Amino acid sequence: MSTNGIHVKDLTKVYRVPEREAGLKAAVVSLLQRKHKEVRAVDGITFDIEPGEIVGFLGPNGAGKTTTLKMLSGLLYPTSGELSVLGHLPEKRQRELLQRITLVMGQRSQLNWDIPAIDSYDLYRAIYGIPQEQFTKIRDEMIALMQLQGLVNKPVRNLSLGERMKAEMVGALLHQPQVLFLDEPTIGVDVTMQRRMRTFIQEYNHKHKATVLLTSHYMADVQALCKRVIVIHHGTILYDGDLAGLVGRFSAMKTLVVSTSDMNGKAPDMAQYGNVLKAEPNRTTLRVSKAEAPQVTARLLADLPVTDLTVEDPPIEEIIETVFATPDEIAQ
Amino acid sequence: MSAATQPVQELPAATLSDRIKMYMVAGRQAIIEQLQYRLANMMFMVHILIEPVIYLVVWTTVSEAQGGSVGGYTTAQFAGYYIIWTLVRQFNLSMGPHSFHWRIKEGRLAAELLRPVHPLQVDIGYYLGYKIPQVIYWLPMGILLWLLFRPEVNPELWQILVFPVALMLAFFVRFLFMWVLGLVCFWTERVDAIFELYFVLELLFSGRLVPLSVMPAWAQTVANFMPFQWTFYFPIEVLLGRVDPQALGWGLLAQLAWITGGYLFIMLVWKQAIKHFTAVGS
Numbered sequence: 001m002s003t004n005g006i007h008v009k010d011l012t013k014v015y016r017v018p019e020r021e022a023g024l025k026a027a028v029v030s031l032l033q034r035k036h037k038e039v040r041a042v043d044g045i046t047f048d049i050e051p052g053e054i055v056g057f058l059g060p061n062g063a064g065k066t067t068t069l070k071m072l073s074g075l076l077y078p079t080s081g082e083l084s085v086l087g088h089l090p091e092k093r094q095r096e097l098l099q100r101i102t103l104v105m106g107q108r109s110q111l112n113w114d115i116p117a118i119d120s121y122d123l124y125r126a127i128y129g130i131p132q133e134q135f136t137k138i139r140d141e142m143i144a145l146m147q148l149q150g151l152v153n154k155p156v157r158n159l160s161l162g163e164r165m166k167a168e169m170v171g172a173l174l175h176q177p178q179v180l181f182l183d184e185p186t187i188g189v190d191v192t193m194q195r196r197m198r199t200f201i202q203e204y205n206h207k208h209k210a211t212v213l214l215t216s217h218y219m220a221d222v223q224a225l226c227k228r229v230i231v232i233h234h235g236t237i238l239y240d241g242d243l244a245g246l247v248g249r250f251s252a253m254k255t256l257v258v259s260t261s262d263m264n265g266k267a268p269d270m271a272q273y274g275n276v277l278k279a280e281p282n283r284t285t286l287r288v289s290k291a292e293a294p295q296v297t298a299r300l301l302a303d304l305p306v307t308d309l310t311v312e313d314p315p316i317e318e319i320i321e322t323v324f325a326t327p328d329e330i331a332q
Numbered sequence: 333m334s335a336a337t338q339p340v341q342e343l344p345a346a347t348l349s350d351r352i353k354m355y356m357v358a359g360r361q362a363i364i365e366q367l368q369y370r371l372a373n374m375m376f377m378v379h380i381l382i383e384p385v386i387y388l389v390v391w392t393t394v395s396e397a398q399g400g401s402v403g404g405y406t407t408a409q410f411a412g413y414y415i416i417w418t419l420v421r422q423f424n425l426s427m428g429p430h431s432f433h434w435r436i437k438e439g440r441l442a443a444e445l446l447r448p449v450h451p452l453q454v455d456i457g458y459y460l461g462y463k464i465p466q467v468i469y470w471l472p473m474g475i476l477l478w479l480l481f482r483p484e485v486n487p488e489l490w491q492i493l494v495f496p497v498a499l500m501l502a503f504f505v506r507f508l509f510m511w512v513l514g515l516v517c518f519w520t521e522r523v524d525a526i527f528e529l530y531f532v533l534e535l536l537f538s539g540r541l542v543p544l545s546v547m548p549a550w551a552q553t554v555a556n557f558m559p560f561q562w563t564f565y566f567p568i569e570v571l572l573g574r575v576d577p578q579a580l581g582w583g584l585l586a587q588l589a590w591i592t593g594g595y596l597f598i599m600l601v602w603k604q605a606i607k608h609f610t611a612v613g614s
Binding site for chain 2: 124
């Protein structure tokens, strides 16, 4: 077990949730007799993350990602299994550990909305006991890197979502944590801001050799940051390995988006080029195999008055869907 | 940031001085927050004043109808009681249990649990700071009421000096019991009925509705077993000059005892509350 990284073995979390059928009768019955069912949110997962690694934690909604991150940060008690972060048991919530980790949840705000972020940062300084000189240096450096100058002096409620997320990220890293749990840190943020946040995370990781466990639905986040990904579904790990391996193996298809000029109402038979995913007037989205993509692209350009054409990998959600569809193949 | 690797600097262990600084920064944050909402604060002040002014009008009327005195209070002493009431009310304002509910629901508590300081400690600093603008906002209202109702307030110097202590302890008693009440939110979301019951008991047995000495003997006996009178009635009576040195000493001890009890109870229940919270999630 690494005392500087993250160690997880057979980790399980079972929630006991109330269950009731619809209707008045069920409501009356539930007054006297409450029914519960057990939901295995995380079901015996095992992995180790070395210090300084950035790992993408992928899976659809409800797969168990956030539950795992909450257990790793000490916000949830595991039902069973082994867990260690920087050599500590997170559920004990010891000061020594809390001073060295952070959890950023893209959909939850930690900053006080009514006051400027810079004032919230000051409170964090006091809470974490960061020496003033060190704090000022780190804060100003991060504000500059995130291009938040001026914005941190506005009340947080007046910031856009992207600006707020950048401010949240700065606040979460002021105490220079060694382990970062990032749960959808770029959700709802525009492309430029996403890129800036990715650079920020990358540089923080390089500079401090910090360990990062990141969940994101954005392929670009994962591609830019993570060499290794862990794919989780129904609480179990389906894949743990190189991102390149995951994309190469399960992204055997390409998506072509073709825009054409108006053909006087004549709609060509796009099905001859590939599987039509979406058909709009003068714009079609096709799915073709990776091997056929160059020929299909050439044919489209030759046959049609193409005004725009893009070739893309399927979104990560789609790749993961493929992974979910073929768990046996992964096991091999 | 440069690309060169720099190990994360270990943060020093927290000292008492760090804790005091943290209270001050949290308090400062509360002041900044309060100063942003001037209109809301003025409206809140009006809202706060309606309650005692109604009591004041009712009891001064009753007193005058009964020859100028009820339950040992003259009409002018009633005026003094309710004017000091408004100051005590401003000072013992604490986070309501509904805020606790909001804090859990919005995930704020989860964020607070990730910090290496107990949320109670941050709240103490915050609510101490919160008093400063609240008392400043109160001043013109207090002066206006004073001029309108001509109260009779006759404290000795030592009573004036002890009043801030009693006031501060009153805040801590109320603050901690609000926290105790807030902990109920860890187990159930439908907490309104419990909160309402608490506030009715507080209204009756704190001296908030009427001075306790005007209440029947049985109510005064019941009040002795509850923390409420130490949050309103006691500090008001101190500044009115109606508390002798012996009663004052016992009163301060009672406040300290309730503070100790409330704090220990919170620490005890907190462990269970967190265990429950971390078992079911936010």
